[in-house]
Amino acid sequence: ARPARYDVLFEPVKIGPVTARNRFYQVPHCNGMGYRDPTALAHMRGVKAEGGWAVVCTEQVELHHTSEITPFIELRLWDDRDIPALARMADKIHEHGSLAGIELAYNGMNGSNLYSREVPMGPAHLPVATFMYDPVQARRMDKEDIANVRKWHLAAVKRAKLAGFDLIYVYAAHALGFLHHFLSRRYNQRTDEYGGPIENRIRLLREITEETKDAVGDTCAVPVRISVDELLGEGGLYKEEVEDMIGLMADLPDLWDVTLAGWENDSRTSRFSEEGAQEPFIEGIKRLTSKPVVGVGRYTSVDRMVSLVNKGILDMIGAARPSIADPFLPKKIEEGRFDDIRECIGCNICVSGDFTQSPIRCTQNPTMAEEWRKGWHPEKIRRQQSEKPVLIIGGGPTGLEAAQALGKRGYEVTLAEANKELGGRVLQESRLPGLSAWVRVADYRKLQLNQLANVHIYFDSRLTADDVLGFGIPRVAIATGATWRKDGVGHAFTLPIPIEEGAAVYSPTDVMSGNCPAGARVVVFDDDHYYMGGVMAELMAEKGCDVTYVTPASEASTWTRNTMEQHFIQKRMLEKGIKIRSFTLVKSIGRQETVLACTFTGKQERVAVDAVVLVTARLPNEELLLDLKARQAEWADSGIESIVAIGDAQAPATIAHATYAGHRYAEELDGAPLAEGQLPFKREIAELLPLI
Ligand code: FMN
Structure with a gap:
């Protein structure tokens, strides 16, 4: 009470x-x-x-x-x-x-x-x-x-x-x-x-x-x-x-x-x-x-x-x-x-x-705007439709949401986490400057899991294909997250950029794991355009580095216009002494110097830097998925019916997408298959008026 x-x-x-x-x-x-x-x-x-x-x-x-x-x-x-x-x-x-x-x-x-x-x-x-x-x-x-x-x-x-x-x-x-x-x-x-x-x-x-x-x-x-x-x-x-x-x-x-x-x-x-x-x-x-x-x-x-x-x-x-x-x-x-x-x-x-003129979404509440479109409810979820248990691999935002929602449906769920703590990317990102409140994504779900005796959590469990086939749990969801790339591929470059052997190149994944650039002069190349590039620059500045933030966009963290933060981000960066180079690309990275180029004229400039942090794109952590797919012939004998990648492990996106993907997996498990041509959501169509 x-x-x-x-x-x-x-x-x-x-x-x-x-x-x-x-x-x-x-x-x-x-x-x-x-x-x-x-x-x-x-x-x-x-x-x-x-x-x-x-x-x-x-x-x-x-x-x-x-x-x-x-x-x-x-x-x-x-x-x-x-x-x-x-x-x-x-x-x-x-x-x-x-x-x-x-x-x-x-x-x-x-x-x-x-x-x-x-x-x-x-x-x-x-x-x-x-x-x-x-x-x-x-x-x-x-x-x-x-x-x-x-x-x-x-x-x-x-x-x-x-x-x-x-x-x-x-x-x-x-x-x-x-x-x-x-x-x-x-x-x-x-x-x-x-x-x-x-x-x-x-x-x-x-x-x-x-x-x-x-x-x-x-x-x-x-x-x-x-x-x-x-x-x-x-x-x-x-x-x-x-x-x-x-x-x-x-x-x-x-x-x-x-x-x-x-x-x-x-x-x-x-x-x-x-x-x-x-x-x-x-x-x-x-x-x-x-x-x-x-x-x-x-x-x-x-x-x-x-x-x-x-x-x-x-x-x-x-x-x-x-x-x-x-x-x-x-x-x-x-x-x-x-x-x-x-x-x-x-x-x-x-x-x-x-x-973006799209139905509202929420990181914490994946059912937002889906109440009628998908029949989802923030507190109620339909009971299980079968007794078949589920294995969820990865306890980040996607895996946590899938586990708690399936747990509430009544399924026997095994959640395998490679680390000693649940939370995945939200745990790591919540330790970055300004993002501490984001840990609530993990906190809420951990508290829900505490109340669910049918969800069994295993830590230090980095599973292999042999493990998964050995367990024989019929439904497997791989929610192993993603890793930031270190080859420059992003919006501007669809192929890796030249990086000299031995050059000091870091990604946000490195930085969040404690492997930070040690040098004084750091370039942060942001071709991701949401918050991470700006946050990396802030962090490097806090560590005393001389930071140049380079972006092909017109401004820092340009997508954050959609979250009404862009102005605050750029202000904070300028106040921290970060130099902002708009309309600029990192063309190549050497041990001694890095080449920048103007996005309009292509004019190049060589700058001496000690390290480059590349914030460009991520790759799904899909090794386990690929190993298991290579052994699909063995699934039936092991009692496995389905193995799917969900969330960042399928295609990296926002944390709001991560929780949505986990929830969607849980909602749709044992659901009726869509009829040919049927949309997976309801939509409203304007009445067609007479043609006069
Ligand atoms: N305020 C309005 O007066 N009219 C609006 O149409 C309106 N749209 C909003 C849309 C969103 C997605 C959000 C988050 C806020 C909006 N606001 C609008 C402002 C809120 O009413 C509120 O004053 C503000 O978000 C601060 O409250 P909060 O901290 O509880 O979110």
């Missing part, structure tokens, strides 16, 4: 005319599904409600076609035809007794309107503020435009109510919507009654909040989401200024939902901020209002949540990423099942779903 001091988290909270059954609040978060996958999305939110979140919100929902954010895939409420998809979601949330919240967004100068081809609007004539540098400008709104947007917002509010939502947001946060743009002097350079002093800059927010309350306030709560600080000093919105704004509207909304701006500051990865990092910014807001306050901070620690409430900092614990990693976080706390909590690792692979 849970300790009594946690009871406070399960007190109901009145939000205007509605009541939340506890203090757990899933704040708005996008998911890469939106209007394309509304049923998958409805199920995903329904599972959050089932997991105990008293309030479950949508992502930002485009409220009008003159403000859409193509290529991002959000929900839409452009006209009545969008209501059924949203109603489906609200219904799913209600099925489990939770309140459904919708965040209506008019993005204004944050969207280029690439789909609708309407001219974007904002408080001033300014380029559209997307990171893609679209060659589009927003035009300055005149009085008629302001009146129109108010009208459109109101129309969307009424549709949201018809769809069944209980909380209808006014969204003024993150520098992502026009209301934030009106609040901030950075964007609002108006001289009319909507610009200048804060009374004027909040005018539109006040008007829209009042109109929303007048329209639906008798039955729906109206929260305002606002960013307390843009972390730009007095050049942007800052805490004291926003506190004055909140003070002026104190009790007008039914709830204040407070965050940092921009989004990259609000959803910072664990590499760049700790749990609760927003606390100094949200502290004190409650004194300004009698209405409930929600705040965020990647909260997974229960004591911390309790102290936020007891200290009077927050009324409700807001969470986006923790609710993605564990949709059942509230239920598990309620039932005192603390060992079962899958804590968010703060990697932001969830955010990459939005940036």
